[in-house]
């Protein structure tokens with residue numbers, strides 16, 4: 539079994555219940571934050587979006603920091619995830635993309651050949667320094683302890699090699715990942731080279747974020763659930779493990795997240811991540827058993843439950859807390875991101891209920 543050497547050897551952790559929970563240390567109450575907590579469901583974000591494109595916001599540290607801070611403070615959560623996007627590292631790799639309204643990300647010339655993989659650049663990661671500058675601003679803002687003595691956790695993030703490769707190869711979002719799997723199964727030179735190059739870039743990118751003040755790095759493998767356990771093990775696990783190990787060696791805990799991963803959880807745990815994100819399809823206690831006691835879990839309310847009547851939503855929040863039973867290592871979150879149209883007041887209520895109901899299940 540993999541033991542958490544970060545938990546044993548880390549320098550004193552900032553006074554953050556979120557970071558302590560990532561290390562499976564005891565906390566006064568379960569920390570809470572939300573995947574996609576800054577985004578189109580929030581009027582404050584939409585007001586900023588009126589004047590700036592998504593990429594402009596990401597690339598302007600003052601605005602990215604403001605969006606990050608506004609969301610965290612409005613919701614009253616225990617952690618702030620930096621406002622950025624999974625696809626930003628494509629640009630310094632030499633791959634052009636844009637966000638098309640209503641369609642999501644579009645890569646103009648998708649990667650389909652070994653020659654194209656060879657041409658990808660890995661030594662220009664410093665061009666992503668604007669994300670680190672945003673983190674510095676957010677970390678400075680949240681440096682003072684809050685009224686309850688806690689310091690907000692600062693989350694940096696990047697994609698996992700498989701999920702990023704899927705956008706590079708498909709050219710955007712996908713249903714069946716046909717082109718991705720064609721390269722994965724069929725090109726024993728291009729696929730490992732692509733994975734290797736992504737790990738190189740992602741390690742450098744994570745390093746910049748940690749040096750800028752990120753307390754924790756979350757690795758999004760959002761679409762890993764498209765893989766069988768055999769394929770995940772054969773074509774992804776080694777590179778993701780390398781990425782997780784190299785980020786943990788920077789002295790921060792790693793949260794590793796994917797969707798539709800119930801069958802993959804034991805393999806995902808083998809990456810050595812400190813915390814595994816669970817979606818709502820797996821009962822929290824079942825998912826926790828699957829990753830093992832030596833690992834924390836994050837989740838796992840259905841984001842669409844945020845549209846439910848108050849009593850239903852409150853019951854679902856209670857169910858998640860009850861399943862976690864106050865064990866060290868649980869971070870309350872959704873099973874995936876908040877979607878546009880979600881009532882902000884329901885998100886705020888969930889935070890209040892986590893704070894109110896949590897004590898029931900704590901020994």
Ligand code: CP3
Pocket residue numbers: 572573574575576577578587592619620621622623624625637641642643695711758760874875
């Ligand atoms: O608080 C936050 O979490 C916001 C920061 C954030 C964004 N993207 C900004 C964004 C984060 C953490 C991401 C990660 C991201 N980006 C993921 C992994 C997260 C997940 O949900 O699994 C993925 C797959 C992407 C790629 C991406 N970016 C897609 C597929 C899309 C289009 C789909 C959509 O939701 O619109 C984006 C656009 C995007 N990234 C938006 C935001 C706020 C919405 C578009 C906009 O504001 O114009």
